[in-house]
Amino acid sequence: MTHKATKVVIITEKLIQEGVARIVEQAGASGYTVVAAAGKGSRGVRSSGRPAVVDAFSNVKIEVIAASREMAERIADEVAARYFENYSGITYLEEVEILRPHKF
Amino acid sequence: MTHKATKVVIITEKLIQEGVARIVEQAGASGYTVVAAAGKGSRGVRSSGRPAVVDAFSNVKIEVIAASREMAERIADEVAARYFENYSGITYLEEVEILRPHKF
Amino acid sequence: MTHKATKVVIITEKLIQEGVARIVEQAGASGYTVVAAAGKGSRGVRSSGRPAVVDAFSNVKIEVIAASREMAERIADEVAARYFENYSGITYLEEVEILRPHKF
Numbered sequence: 001m002t003h004k005a006t007k008v009v010i011i012t013e014k015l016i017q018e019g020v021a022r023i024v025e026q027a028g029a030s031g032y033t034v035v036a037a038a039g040k041g042s043r044g045v046r047s048s049g050r051p052a053v054v055d056a057f058s059n060v061k062i063e064v065i066a067a068s069r070e071m072a073e074r075i076a077d078e079v080a081a082r083y084f085e086n087y088s089g090i091t092y093l094e095e096v097e098i099l100r101p102h103k104f
Numbered sequence: 105m106t107h108k109a110t111k112v113v114i115i116t117e118k119l120i121q122e123g124v125a126r127i128v129e130q131a132g133a134s135g136y137t138v139v140a141a142a143g144k145g146s147r148g149v150r151s152s153g154r155p156a157v158v159d160a161f162s163n164v165k166i167e168v169i170a171a172s173r174e175m176a177e178r179i180a181d182e183v184a185a186r187y188f189e190n191y192s193g194i195t196y197l198e199e200v201e202i203l204r205p206h207k208f
Numbered sequence: 209m210t211h212k213a214t215k216v217v218i219i220t221e222k223l224i225q226e227g228v229a230r231i232v233e234q235a236g237a238s239g240y241t242v243v244a245a246a247g248k249g250s251r252g253v254r255s256s257g258r259p260a261v262v263d264a265f266s267n268v269k270i271e272v273i274a275a276s277r278e279m280a281e282r283i284a285d286e287v288a289a290r291y292f293e294n295y296s297g298i299t300y301l302e303e304v305e306i307l308r309p310h311k312f
Contacts, residue, residue, distance in 0.1 A: 002177075002197060009304075011241050021144070031194070033115050033143040033165060039241035040229070061241060065196065073210075076307050090239070091271065093210060093305040096113075097197040099180050106281075106301060125248070135298070137247040137269060169300065190262050200217075202300040203284050 002097035006072035010062040010079055011037060012089030017060050026077045029064045037061045041088045046083055059088075065098060106201035110176035114166040114183055115141060118192030121164050124183055131179045141165040144206050145192045163192075178206060210305035211262030214280035218270040218287055219245060225268050228287055235283045237272050245269045249296045267296075273306060 012022055024032050037059040066072035076091040083089060084102065114124055121138065140200050170176035171197040180195040187193060218228055225242065232240050244269040274280035284299040291297060 003197070007196075007198075011154060024145060031145040033141050033163070035139055035141050035165065035243055036161070037241050039239060041239040057244070059241070060274075061243065065194065066212050080307060090273065091307055092213070093307070094217075094302065096213075099177075099184060099195055099197070109300070111300075111302075129248075135249040137245050137249060137267070139243055139245050140265070169298065185242065198302060203281075203288060203299055203301070 002099055005022045005096055005098045006069045007067050007094045007096045008064045008066055008075050008091065009094065010064075010076070010089065010091045011039065011059060012062075012079075012083065013087045014058050014060050016083050016087050016089075017062070019083065020062055022077055023078045023082070024062070024064050027066075027071050028080070029066055029071065029075065032062055032064045035061045035063075041090070065096065109200055109202045110170050110173045111198045111200045112168045112176045112179050112195065113198065114125055114168075114180070114186065114193065114195045115118050115143065115163060116166070116183075117191045118162050118164050120187050120191055120193075121166070123187065124137055124166055127182045127186070128166070128179055131170075131175050131182070133170055133175065135177065136166055136168045139165045139167075145176070169200065210307055212237075213304055213306045214274050214277050214304045215304045216272045216274055216280045216283050216299065217298045217302065218272075218284070218297065219247065219267060220270070220291065221295045222255065222268050224291050224295055224297075225270070227291065228270055230269070231286045231290070232283055233265050233270050235279050235286070237274055237283065240270055240272045243269045243271075249298070265307075273304065 036057040038057045046080055064075060066075060073095055080091055140161040142161045143163055149174055168179060170179065176197055244265040245265055246265045270273055272283060288299055
């Protein structure tokens with residue numbers, strides 16, 4: 001017995017991890033997961049002017065299982081609006097099925 | 105040419121990684137991937153009574169490409185039944201398409 | 209307002225990370241994300257003959273948001289064709305929804 005839910009994925013600079021976490025919490029999500037990440041983005045350089053170095057794990061991948069599609073979109077929109085003019089980042093949604101809906 | 109498969113995602117405490125791996129193997133899955141993770145869950149504290157510290161990578165994200173939907177659900181159910189009363193954790197399923205079905 | 213896109217996931221040995229990145233870039237993708245990973249695969253041993261040690265983070269999980277389904281399949285096919293006879297690896301696709309299509 002599963003329930004559909006929406007996962008929000010945010011890949012961005014480690015510098016703004018706390019700010020993103022605040023947006024996630026204020027949106028009412030009950031939790032999130034953070035993984036250290038490296039990568040190369042469409043700008044080729046980071047916001048700081050440093051070149052995008054693939055080996056440095058200076059990015060984070062933050063994942064949130066949102067209780068509703070609306071919450072997922074709100075989180076993604078707010079993160080992009082607040083940060084993505086000045087910091088590298090992407091965000092996307094994935095449909096998932098959760099097994100214990102009371103935990104989210 | 106792709107085949108549909110189900111990915112099981114388990115995010116839990118590093119302490120029980122080996123136990124989860126045994127459940128995965130006993131279910132007949134041919135492999136799994138482990139990534140170090142941090143995060144904050146719905147309980148706010150870990151099972152040990154320590155506060156959930158977001159910066160400490162004391163969690164793991166374990167992913168399994170299951171050969172069948174039934175295997176995926178069995179893995180998720182068994183992990184939750186055996187561990188999630190006593191350890192923090194979530195599990196969810198995602199539909200994926202694999203390109204080399206003979207490898208799974 | 210979201211757009212559908214295809215995510216390519218490649219889990220393989222860290223040794224060939226640069227070669228995979230070149231395939232991704234030559235396919236025209238504008239970026240990718242790399243996460244350190246451990247795991248156990250269907251072979252049981254690595255290409256080098258070393259046993260597959262689950263605790264050593266000697267693998268990478270590389271993710272690419274492809275602008276088109278065709279690009280996603282081409283990346284996956286080329287990585288498999290060039291490397292998976294000699295290196296451990298799996299690749300699969302996931303459907304995602306991106307919020308800022310102009311960034312991909």
